[in-house]
Amino acid sequence: MAQATAQLKDISGFMQYTRGGGTEIENPFEKPVVVPAMDNKGAAAHAWADARFAVDIMAEHALFFALLMPPEVAGPERTEAEGFNKTFAELYQQIDSSGPPQQNELKSFVGNITEKIKPFIEYKARLGEEQATGKLRSLVWPLFFEHTQHEAERWTRRLETLGGGESELDKDEVSTFWTNIMDEHCRFVAHLLDPDEFELIETAMSTSHVFRDLHNHGAITGAAVALAHEPSTVVGSLVENPETNAILSAAETLLDFTTKAARGIEAARIKSIIDPRLSDHVRRESLKFVDELKRAV
Numbered sequence: 001m002a003q004a005t006a007q008l009k010d011i012s013g014f015m016q017y018t019r020g021g022g023t024e025i026e027n028p029f030e031k032p033v034v035v036p037a038m039d040n041k042g043a044a045a046h047a048w049a050d051a052r053f054a055v056d057i058m059a060e061h062a063l064f065f066a067l068l069m070p071p072e073v074a075g076p077e078r079t080e081a082e083g084f085n086k087t088f089a090e091l092y093q094q095i096d097s098s099g100p101p102q103q104n105e106l107k108s109f110v111g112n113i114t115e116k117i118k119p120f121i122e123y124k125a126r127l128g129e130e131q132a133t134g135k136l137r138s139l140v141w142p143l144f145f146e147h148t149q150h151e152a153e154r155w156t157r158r159l160e161t162l163g164g165g166e167s168e169l170d171k172d173e174v175s176t177f178w179t180n181i182m183d184e185h186c187r188f189v190a191h192l193l194d195p196d197e198f199e200l201i202e203t204a205m206s207t208s209h210v211f212r213d214l215h216n217h218g219a220i221t222g223a224a225v226a227l228a229h230e231p232s233t234v235v236g237s238l239v240e241n242p243e244t245n246a247i248l249s250a251a252e253t254l255l256d257f258t259t260k261a262a263r264g265i266e267a268a269r270i271k272s273i274i275d276p277r278l279s280d281h282v283r284r285e286s287l288k289f290v291d292e293l294k295r296a297v
């Protein structure tokens with residue numbers, strides 16, 4: 001990872017986000033996020049950065065499933081999860097080391113990745129159904145299967161669009177997709193914190209409510225509804241400029257919250273059953289939301 005990161009600094013047209021904003025990485029759990037430079041609209045550059053991001057996310061989903069599948073109750077499912085983890089970890093290495101595709105390779109580059117994501121979507125849907133109906137008794141919530149399925153489907157759509165040469169992000173699509181994801185992240189966090197963490201659990205639940213309102217009602221009405229529901233919310237900056245900034249400011253507030261949570265979990269200042277790799281995963285997805293919002297038109 002350190003080696004790959006060092007290489008990336010030399011590729012022009014890209015930039016790297018870190019937790020602290022500088023070049024330092026908070027080892028061993030922080031993974032920096034590489035994105036095209038703000039003025040880089042090249043479809044191949046976006047396809048490479050998004051594929052690199054999404055494939056690592058898929059590898060981690062598989063890892064989290066395996067961690068939540070004790071062999072006694074979900075042996076075969078766990079083995080399958082480990083297989084997906086290996087597939088996506090290898091694909092990540094391949095994408096990372098080969099660099100952005102040439103324009104004439106774009107379609108096959110994207111096709112190769114979406115083909116590998118397909119069986120994982122099917123796995124998430126199948127096990128989500130089994131867990132919901134009691135056929136499977138793993139420690140993976142049905143909503144976690146569904147959430148990660150939605151992410152896999154969204155990255156597939158995004159990569160297909162990029163494969164067609166189109167890099168533009170649509171504000172409505174970005175807001176609608178990610179506000180739902182952020183709502184669910186907050187509820188995941190609330191339910192994985194130690195039950196003694198009263199304050200953090202409340203913050204997580206009220207923040208989830210804000211994102212649900214933004215998701216259901218859109219930026220302008222959603223901000224007003226959220227303020228009515230959660231007057232003491234951490235997303236207080238919603239008041240400032242709800243017309244244009246409600247969703248961005250909510251996303252930035254959540255990024256800040258998830259970054260602090262990741263550090264608190266790593267240092268064991270926060271009591272929870274959250275694996276540090278999961279808290280950094282959630283932080284990176286918040287970061288990607290903020291970044292996409294800034295680019296979306």
Ligand SMILES: [Fe+2]
Binds near residue numbers: 061151281285
């Ligand atoms: Fe995820």
Ligand SMILES: [Fe+2]
Binds near residue numbers: 147151185
């Ligand atoms: Fe997520």
